[in-house]
Every structure is written in structure tokens, then in C-alpha cells.
Amino acid sequence: MESLVIPALILVVVAAAVALGARAVSRRVAASNAAGTAAPATDPVELARAAAAKLTEDQHRRLYALIAQGQAMAAIKLYYEATDAGLRASRDAVGALAAHPQPYRSPASAEPVQDPDDDDTPQRFPYRYRAIASKGDVTREVSSNMLNDEIYGRIRTLVRSGDIEAAATALTKHSDITLKQAREFIALLED
Template sequence: MEPLVAPALILLAVVAGVTLAIRAIGRRKAARIAEPARPAPTPAELARTAAAKLSEEEHRRLYALIAQGQAMAAIKLYYEVSGEGLRASRDAVGALAAHPQPYRTPAADPAAPDDDDDEPQRFPYRYRAIASKGDVTREVSSNMLNDEIYGRIRTLARSGDTEAAANALTRHSDITLKQAREFIELLDD
């Protein structure tokens, strides 16, 4: 009888361990089901949240990199500045590129509408935008353009909305609509 006691105790311990493991897994599943799932933020909300984490200089540098098409450098900059993970930084930069956000001082209301497209503001410097394809090069120089606005114009052009891009370029510079269309054609790849 004694030789069977040790294997019986081992078998009893294994059964008890398996039973406890099954109960723990069941509790986790029940807790996960009971917990309401938070909806993922929309890209526009993600862009607003990401822009709020940047200082004015970081915001300017990030949009300059996006406007120059240097996505990896923009992700690296956001990664270093925000302290978020690499995947979150990639998503944030993608959202910022797709939904450009103006810099807002920390006291600014994030729900305020974006009115800078309606009435262009004049900057104390002249911004030069250059586009070329083959032997053709066009340049637009204006004190109503900056990295952020030009980035929006490039995004519109790349998404296929060339007419809106040309209208935005005309609104933020002193060129005609025909000249703006020629410039946008060179951006469209």
C-alpha cells in the first residue's frame, strides 16, 4: 500500500494545479469580457494628441521633416521627444502627416476650429518652396507659407486633390491659379 501513496499524492497535486489554472484563466476571460473595450482614437484625434506633446520648435522640426518626405527621421524625432514606443511614434507621425495640426500654445483650446486656411497669416520671413521634375523647376516664395502649410499642400497633391492643393497654394502666395497648378503638377508623383 505504501508504494501507491507517493504516486497518488503526485496525481492529486497535478489535478489540483490544473484545476486552479483553469479557474484563473476563466477569471481573466470574464474580467476581459466585463471590461468595456475603449474605441481606438481616430487619426484626427491621434494627430491632435500627438501635436499637443510637442514644443513649438519640435513641432516645426517635425513638420519640416514630414514636408521633406523624411518619414523615418520624423518618427525618430517624435520617438525621442515623446518617450512613446516606436509603433506609437510611427502611428502618431502618420496621423500628423495625414491631419496636419497647427502649433497651439499649451493654454490654447484644442477644440477650437482651425481657421488658418481661411485667412492666411503673414510670417516675418519668406518661405521658398521648390518643385522640379526632369528639366522643369518651379519656385514659390511667399511670407504666407511655412513648413506646416506647405506640408498640407503636398499632402493634398499626393492624395490626388490637385485642385484643392492649387487653391491653397494660391491663397498662401502671390501666384496665379495657373502657376499654382503647374507647381502642383511637379509635386504629384
């Protein structure tokens, strides 16, 4: 009988520790739910809008450049350092921004900015942007003052999501190339 007392005491102590730990965790979860920090935005478009609003214009441009280059880890790191969000929140935000590209909106402007994809005439920038794609021995270049990192990032996102025709149409809209040339360029972007 004495040989069972010590294991029984150990079992009681372990059960009490587990119960106290579970109670502490449930209190933390309840407190964070009450504070609103544990419930992330479930709508990815809203998450992308909120994430883009936390970035400066330069951070926004650099983030989309990294996304366009396929450097997801660098983009997450940039967002993490820029916003002091948690690592998981940064990962989710960058994923939402890649899937649902957002134009930069300055904090001073109260009225919503029209999405550049909805415009009939694309914006012309004071510089020429060069987009280069290659596969094997084949290299294609598109140079236009209607392209920038953000637009090219959206085109690459369309390619990664499998919407090749929309990517080619967007490329022709923001450059002076034909749809056939755009399709050839897009074919080089496909992995």
C-alpha cells in the same frame, strides 16, 4: 511501452509551458487594458490632435518639415525621441499628423485655435518662405511670406492624397501666384 514514456512526458511538459505562457500573456493584456495603454485612439483626427499636443513649437515645426520633405522615418524618430512613445505609437502618430495636419497650439491657450485653412486672409510671417519643386529640367519656385513648413506640408499631403485641385487652391491662397502657376508647381510635386 517504456519507449513511449519519455515522449509522453516531454509532451506534457511542453503543453504545461504553453498553457502557462498563454495565461501570462492574457494577464498582461488584461492589465494593460485596465490601465488604458493597450487601446489606442481609433479616430485618426483625435490621434493627430493628441499627438500634436505632446510636441513643443520647435518639435512641431521640425516634424512637419520632415513630413513635407517626405522623410517619414526621420519624422517618426523625431516624434519617438520627443515624446518617449513606443515605436508603433510614434509611427501611428506621425501617420495621423501627416493625414490630418494640426496647427501648433501652445499649452497655455485654453481656447481652441482656428484652423488656418478656414481663415479668409492667411497669416503673414516675418520671413519669406521658399518652396522649390523640380522634375527633370523644369524647376519652379514659390516665395511668399504667407507660407511656412506646416502649410507647405499640408499642400504636399494634399498632393500625395490625390487632391490636386485643393493643393493648388491652398497654394494660391498662401502666395501671390495664379491658379495656373500653382497647378504647374503642383504638377512637379506629383510622383
